[in-house]
């Protein structure tokens with residue numbers, strides 16, 4: 001059953017590259033109007049998922065619907081409504097900024113006047129109009145990214161895929177890209193955003209799908225994902241020379257379920273409890289232990305990933 005509220009419905013997708021199982025019964029729903037984040041470590045299957053949805057790759061099993069219709073390689077009516085911005089910049093070196101955007105826009109919009117308007121609006125949107133006559137090789141890295149984005153969105157698609165658009169981008173350009181994506185969404189586009197940077201996904205996305213080894217391991221808003229795990233707080237303290245006895249005493253503190261101590265850094269993970277830090281400070285005082293920097297952290301998406309898969313997102 002298809003639901004018209006959904007921009008994308010992927011069901012039980014299986015994709016093999018020879019012996020490698022890249023997608024293992026992967027399912028995904030993207031609601032119309034949302035920013036959906038696909039978060040997973042390198043090699044978890046994010047790009048493969050996108051390429052299957054776009055019908056650029058064949059797959060072994062499963063079902064893909066876009067805007068309620070089955071997606072096929074010749075679904076040109078659907079493809080016209082889709083924009084794609086990939087990680088690698090893909091523009092023509094011999095065409096100027098304007099000509100590049102015009103070329104990609106021209107794949108979808110034949111009417112010259114309409115196209116001219118789209119290209120102008122897009123150049124304004126990514127703030128590249130001052131460079132319209134420049135060839136790509138004359139652009140800085142940040143501008144080149146903006147050109148790459150412009151080429152993917154100039155035909156005003158309803159559904160836009162951003163596949164790791166901020167890899168190797170300086171922080172200022174990264175923020176501009178994220179702001180631009182938010183604006184596109186506010187103007188009505190549904191966005192699928194893939195990344196292995198959890199901070200970006202937290203900042204940008206309405207809902208998040210966490211992938212690992214071709215599977216969807218958790219789905220929800222960031223608040224929902226964080227409620228799925230037992231961790232509610234992590235405290236890190238720089239402290240030298242703790243004895244084994246002190247550590248086993250610490251282990252008996254209420255709400256604490258895991259401790260690590262290495263290289264002078266004590267990491268304590270708690271589930272519940274409102275005065276964990278105060279209790280810890282009291283312990284240090286009682287035992288006359290001096291300590292350095294203290295940091296307390298609320299759960300992050302990395303903690304969600306860690307608890308579900310047993311490894312760090314950044315592996």
Ligand SMILES: Nc1ncnc2c1ncn2[C@@H]1O[C@H](COP(=O)(O)OP(=O)(O)OP(=O)(O)O)[C@@H](O)[C@H]1O
Pocket residue numbers: 017020022040041042043044045046047048049196
């Ligand atoms: N054309 C291919 N031939 C063989 N194996 C492939 C091919 N493309 C991807 N893979 C493998 O499939 C798995 C999933 O790759 P994919 O690129 O989809 O992951 P990803 O999550 O997008 O990773 P990244 O963050 O590095 O882009 C990886 O193990 C990868 O090595």
